[in-house]
Amino acid sequence: MNETAHCRTELVAVVLGLDTIAAKEPQLCVLTTGEGDGFPSGPLQAGQASLQRSLRHWVENLTGFRLGHTEQLYTFADAEDGFGNRAVRISYMALARSSAEMASWQSVYAYFPWEDRRSEATQEFLIPLVRHMKSWVSDNERRLSRCSVAFGLDGHEWNDELVLDRYELLWEAGLLPEAGSWEGSRAALFAGSLGRAMKHDHRRILATALSRIRAKIRYTPAVFDFLPEDFTLLQLQQAMETLAGRRMHKQNFRRLVQHQSLVEETDLFDPSGQGRPARLYRFCKASSQNCYLAGAKLPLPPLV
Amino acid sequence: MNETAHCRTELVAVVLGLDTIAAKEPQLCVLTTGEGDGFPSGPLQAGQASLQRSLRHWVENLTGFRLGHTEQLYTFADAEDGFGNRAVRISYMALARSSAEMASWQSVYAYFPWEDRRSEATQEFLIPLVRHMKSWVSDNERRLSRCSVAFGLDGHEWNDELVLDRYELLWEAGLLPEAGSWEGSRAALFAGSLGRAMKHDHRRILATALSRIRAKIRYTPAVFDFLPEDFTLLQLQQAMETLAGRRMHKQNFRRLVQHQSLVEETDLFDPSGQGRPARLYRFCKASSQNCYLAGAKLPLPPLV
């Protein structure tokens, strides 16, 4: 209790955005450094008023990118280095409006392919992976239960928000290169479906961010931070879908959104589509709270 | 970016529990130090494996209390002191089972009287307070909207989880002693309804904890961490009520709980009551995820 450790304090930024430009359907992207194996991070600067401000300041300087809503994620500490020194890392998540600059960003689901359940294809590689996980934990009651819950087995539903739990189970199974116990040969069986690794615990931080944003879009109007001022209901729905990693029922989604008067009509239309032009809507801040955007899911077939 | 600040890193623990012993109805309590104006806190120790473990270790040593589920809340940083030194405070919330040791604990709602809407009495002092808040912000569009949302005015519903927002609005209005802009004379108008102050930003941390636990009990089985192994459905309901700060409809609450098979019957009964003895139930871990305990609310009359 008497020995105060000296700490190096570092800020880490997970900047999320929707890439609406390159692909036809918007994709969830994250700003990375190096070979896409880390996030912008740097020491806590002296002379800044608040942590949040400090973070915004150097991320905007570093990347030239203007950040939207910013939120603290989690604080980690390394073990001490033998001289009583520890490193403390405070991680933040920031949302950014999409822009042309995003070409160099990385797709979030490149790191967590199993989290993107929008296409049927995911099902296919997920099934053997989950089967393997189950057999691996079959001797451990506690782990078996965690596995069932996290991967939606045995009558449980797949829960979007359990990103961190799923990541940790894969880690514990030694299937991820970052894990000390990595079993490369076993992992090779699932080549391509285990995603890209990152340095330090950055992939874990990304998992935390994905959990957080998925929880946040359900009960707050956070999606609108990703969208332009005017948008079609399809754009809104696809933004929700790429964030949640699952498909939604189109007509019901509209009903849900309109019924809460979350958005208001403009008298503009989007002429770029092939079919009937879609009306443009605008976020209606007046009724922003008590927003519920989770419903209108399309049921997923059970995994096993 | 080049100047690394030296940081003192401190851990702060908000330990919550239900006091089922003193009062007839369980009350939400928190472990405090001194005159009830602070939380146990201490420097991050060298030689501990993880932050979480470090926290548990010294809280259990300090208080002799065994902690249940522990969760990181938020990390704050003081402004630097002029020598390039900053203090970083990492706050944690921990849940504890009730015990006889809790006599010395403080009621959470002593710090936030406006958050306890279980009794009609709260309505009475809340109405003039909110009216005052509204007139205070009437010249500021942004604040007026925040106020409406936070205090459930103008058609908005009261949202349990906006504890931090409400605290910050009261702070900004200069009604709280901790605020630099405190206007004691104006605050005196609402004597007794503005709650007890705490040192540093500890009351703000408590607000964060209350927000967090209220969010958590809705979608996770966190309530059960407060309850004994066997409990009656009334105990469960009252635990939810004191945490959420609002009443629930009894029959519907039972239906909600039983329908999800969150609990399983025992063949024991609680004989201590006056009327028909209540059956004792037990938490059913098997179906723990996808738990939804938020429904069955009794509607509150609008504030203004």
Added chain:
DNA sequence: ATCATTATGCTCAATTTGAGCATATAGAGA
């Protein structure tokens, strides 16, 4: 003109929620 494609309006059954009535089982007091 016809077709493919997307947007949008509408229906209908199943489920969930909000509210309240009715009955069951205990202790306390006449």
Added chain:
DNA sequence: TCTCTATATGCTCAAATTGAGCATAATGAT
């Protein structure tokens, strides 16, 4: 013992929400 009060528990019913799908509208492409 009988009655009253207090609590637990079972059940009903209407309103609201949700899940799913059909039908129509408005555009570009062939």
